Amino acid sequence: MSRTIVPADYRPPRGLSNRHVQTLLPRLLPRRRLARDTEILNLPDGDFVELAWLRQAPRRDDAPLFILFHGLEGSFDSPYAGALMGAAQQAGWRAVMMHFRGCGQAPNRLPRAYHSGDTADAYWVIGQLAQRYPHAIKVAAGVSLGANMLVKLVAEQGGDGLDLAGAIAICAPLDLAASADALNTGFARIYQRHLLRSLKRKVMAKMAQGPMPIALSPHQFKELDSFWAYDNEVTAPLHGFSSASDYYRRASAGRLLSEIELPTLILHAADDPFMPGDLFDHLPTPSDSVRVEIARHGGHVGFLEYRRGGLRSWLARRVGEQLNDWAALGSAASGQPIPSASRSDN
Template sequence: MIPGRHRASFRPAPGLANRHVQTLLPRLLPGPAPCLREEILELPDGDFVELAWAGPPPGAPAPLFVLFHGLEGSVRSPYARQLLAAARRRGWRAMLMHFRGCGAHPNRLPRAYHSGDTADARWLLTRLAQRYPQVPRVAAGVSLGANMLLKLLAEDADNSLGLAGAIAIAPPVDLAACADTLERGVARLYQRHLLQTLKGKVAPRLDAGTLPLSLSRAQLALVTTLRGYDDTVTAPLHGFTDAADYYRRASAGPRLGGIRLPTLIVHADDDPFMPPELYRDLLLGPGIRLESARHGGHVGFVEWRRGCLASWLARRVARQLDDWRTTAWGGQGMPGRSDADNAGA
């Protein structure tokens, strides 16, 4: 294997290797329901994001795991519940940041979020560095949130945010190519689902006239692809010329070569949201470890473990958190981890 590129240890559950089966299986796993504490984080521009916390109370010493969800995801997404619960079981204080408008409340300003929008994540991580200066802090992202995080790491080349590491799960690092992939074959079903969710959120705001768009509900209904949505909504709402300009400026792929922070990328070769060999021609920075699995679908990675279906993804992330916590604290003074935790997430 090329340095920095590795085969993931994931093995799909017998008979369940199909990419679409893997993509949908996490919805059928038993959903851990960690007790969550909500917080509103005010942003410099007058808007806000909603945070969901799991783990020790604010005063207890614990390393910090910050998660950024995917397109139209939330703390209710199966992968979010699995990852937050896995981090909490390993003794981490875990938190998910909802992108603007993805929590329980619509955001205030006439804008939304997008794959290259790193400002809110930077603001959050800066605040957390001030609040928890003495503990290891790790950021993770899933799908859209993973691309955003990788772009942020490239922008923060000197690691002014003070992260101990980062994890990017199924990042669509070439947004144009991924948009094209979602327009073909069975993948169009995923595109249709995402479009329904996006349209359902923006249509009432168009009716109310609170968005600076020359677009009617009827015109929105005619949009049938994510590229079309990005052309008519995402790009003009966030200062891009069109979808092509947005994809070029927001894609993390061309920036990966500059990442030095220890960063794990988990990718499935059969991800239906992405073209084959997405990473073939990309330069990886010295901090990146890319683990590619032959199977796994899009944020699937469901294995057979201890007699039942389970999330290999949560187990892999938990193992990475253990490794980084040991490195950061030299294996000593690591609070919050019990012998029960050592049995594995």
């Protein structure tokens, strides 16, 4: 195993190691409800994204800033969002989530959507936040689709192309073709069906409003029953790819792991049902700037642990620890006092 790929310290509770239990259980547990303020940020092409800011943010303009990118068809209401943003808040960080186009409270304006390799919006948002908070330490995190996007973005921009101290990628489908295959197999087809239903509902609403660059009849569109079919007939033509294969090849971030210069933490479960178990065996060796922590169990964005008398998110605890580490390093380098922070026990 590469020295940049190490075992994670996550251990599932007794009886909860099954990957599908870990994947589904967070949706059934009570969620942390956090108050937010919504900001509409206009993009250069005339579209917009919604930012969800946690209230009770630090008053200091130089307080550290945590930027979260959600997964496919995710949002501020996703189970992991409250846990991760709450961990950042508890650690003394200002926290914001960027909703991908059409994933916030209102549909986006243009006849397009978002995809796993769509780095331009995140790049624009990080740039705007850099202007707004020039003296704040900033760390970005991505979950699932948002994690692949973030890894691709930091690889493209090099070590100083983004105003970020580090990046955290959680359950990133770094080989999109392999993930599409995994999601079309066995029980994982349940996840595929659920996600496709949400994607197709949004596109159908747009098709009813005006022309879309999709050469399908309504009946053919409804019959798309796999990510391979959907991405070939919808995602690719909407976003300038020639086919699903072309999209998967160009948008997958795994091929860029050896090129990353920004400090990056990748958290992964070997039993993630959204991707093959040997994912990293077929990817380039990560650069020395990357640390990959792989747990035997955890499912897809699950990683529930028994702590403080109940089931809690190990991901939130691990992210909180990492934020504390990077805040300390950044403060030491700048000579500024470390913002008040407590170890996250979410």
